[in-house]
Amino acid sequence: MLKSTLLVIAAALAVLLVYAATKPDTFRVERSLRIHASPERLHAMINDLHSFNTWNPYERKDPALKGSYGQTTVGAGARYGWESHEVGTGSLAILETVPASKVTMALDFVKPFEAHNQAEFTLQPEQDGTRVTWAMHGPVPYLAKVMHVFINVDRMVGTDFEAGLANLKTLAEKAVTEKAT
Structure with missing residues (x-):
């Protein structure tokens, strides 16, 4: 009985491992939202890491998060690192910025798992606003x-x-509303 159970478990594990091997070698997650603000305004809110962290959902998940900024906090070369029990440990750096159009960041995670990814924010003008796409x-x-x-x-x-x-x-x-009033 024990031998049969172990064989079933080993077979299930083998199937799982073979199935996992068929998964893609890369991933991409992307979401977008239309925002009633200019691409210039939104670019400034993404391209400046102090501003970025006022709306960054990961920064909001852990009030005890310990963050540290590099010498540069705006534009290409800007850096930010964090340590948190809730969202792990890692760093980000702005790699490329195209005014009112795009910001590309390198994301390096150390804990809970090591990962090296890239995030891209693209800004596409639309009627009465801008479509912001966040991809990783x-x-x-x-x-x-x-x-x-x-x-x-x-x-x-x-x-x-x-x-x-x-x-x-x-x-x-x-x-935008405050500026209009």
Whole structure:
């Protein structure tokens, strides 16, 4: 009986590991939202890491988060690092910025799992506002593929991106309303 149970467990584990190996080698999570503010205004709120962290959903998840800024906090070369029991440990750096159009960041996570990803914010003018798209992509090593069998990364990270974009919308539209009055 024990031998049969162990064989079933070993077979199930083998199927799981083979299935995980068929998962994609890269991932991409993307969300977008239309915001009633100019691309210039929104770019400034993303391209300045102090401003970025006023709406960053991960910064809001842990009031005890310990963050530290680099010597540069705006534009290419700007850096920020964090340590948190809730959102892990890592750093981000702005790699590229195109005024009123795009900000690209390198995201390096140390804990709870090591990962090296890239985030992109693109700003597309639309009637009465701007479509802001927040995307993150990166490699998926084999161990992460096994985890992806059980965890829906798109839903997990996408929910955070949706919250962050909603925070950005609230702050940006409030600023536009205050300027108009």
